[in-house]
Amino acid sequence: MKIEDIAKLVKEFTISNKGDHNVTIKAEELKMGEERASKCLVARVISHKVVNKETFRTHVPRILQLTKKVEVDFVGKNTFIMEFASLMDRRRVLLEGPWSCFQDLIVIKEPRGMDEPRSLCFDEVAFWVQCHNVPIAFSQIGIMKKIGAQIGEVEEVDHGESSSLMGRFVRMRVRINIRKPLKQFLCVGVEDGEEVIIILSYERLSEFCYRCGVLGHSFRTYGEPAEENTVMRYGVWMRAQTVGSKGRSRSPPVKTPNSQSVGSEGTSRQLQLVGVKVKDIQSSLLHVVFLIRRWRGWL
Known part of the structure; x- marks a missing residue:
C-alpha cells in the first residue's frame, strides 16, 4: 500500500474520532x-x-x-x-x-x-508565450488578455520595446495546465471581419509530444506506435527563442561545433540543440496556416 493510501485511511479514521488528539502543537512552536x-x-x-x-x-x-x-x-x-x-x-x-x-x-x-x-498540485506552470501574426488593431492590453485567456491564466503582457505592443510578436506570461495539450494557434473571430489566425510558440519549452502536444514525454514514447505517414500536429516550430522584457533576447551569443557565434538575431540555443535552422522554422510557421484547414475536424 502506498503512503498516500495509508494517509487517506488515517484521515478517514481521525474524522470519525475528531477531538481525540495524541498531541497538540502550540502556535508559537x-x-x-x-x-x-x-x-x-x-x-x-x-x-x-x-x-x-x-x-x-x-x-x-x-x-x-x-x-x-x-x-x-x-x-x-x-x-x-x-x-x-x-x-x-x-x-x-x-x-x-x-x-x-x-x-x-x-x-x-x-x-x-x-x-x-x-x-501539492503540480499541474500548472507559467510560460512566456509568443503570439505571431497579430494585427495592429489587436495591440491593446485588454484585447491581448482576452486572447491569452484562451491559453490559460494571463499573468503579464510584455509591452514591447516601444511599450506599444507592436513588433514581430506579442509576449504574454500565461499559466498553463500542463496535463492538457499545448495550443498551436488560436482562431480569433472579428465582428464584421475576417477570422484571424494567431500562431503560438513557447519560450523555454521542455520535452513534449509532437503527436498529442502534452509535456512530459516525446512522440517516441507515446502510448501507441505511429502509423506510416502520420501527420504530427505539433512540432519544433513551437519552441521560441527566449527573450527578456521589452523584446530583448536573453540568450547570450553561443557557439556550436557546426556554426559560427550567433546572438539574438541568429539561430537560438534551443534550435541548435535540436539541429533545426531558422529557415526551417519559418517554413513550418507558414505551413501551419495550410494545415489548420486540415486540423479543424480534429479540434
Missing part, C-alpha cells in the same frame, strides 16, 4: 518550522522516466543558476524539496521559470508551513 518553509521550494520533474535523486541534487544549482548553497532532499517520485541559503535565489527561481532538467520540465511550487510536499 510552529514558528521555527514556518520560517524554514519560507526558505523552501518543492520541485517535481515531469517525466515518464525516474529521475536519479543524486543526479538532481548535483545538477540543480547549475540548472537554477544559483549564487548560494541549496539543500536538496528527496520526498517522492521525481519530487524534491529545496532549502535555499539565499532568499534572492529562491525568489528568482519562482519568477524566472519555467526550468528544465535534461529537457524535462521542472514544476516549482511554493509550500506553506502546514503543506505536505507530495500533496
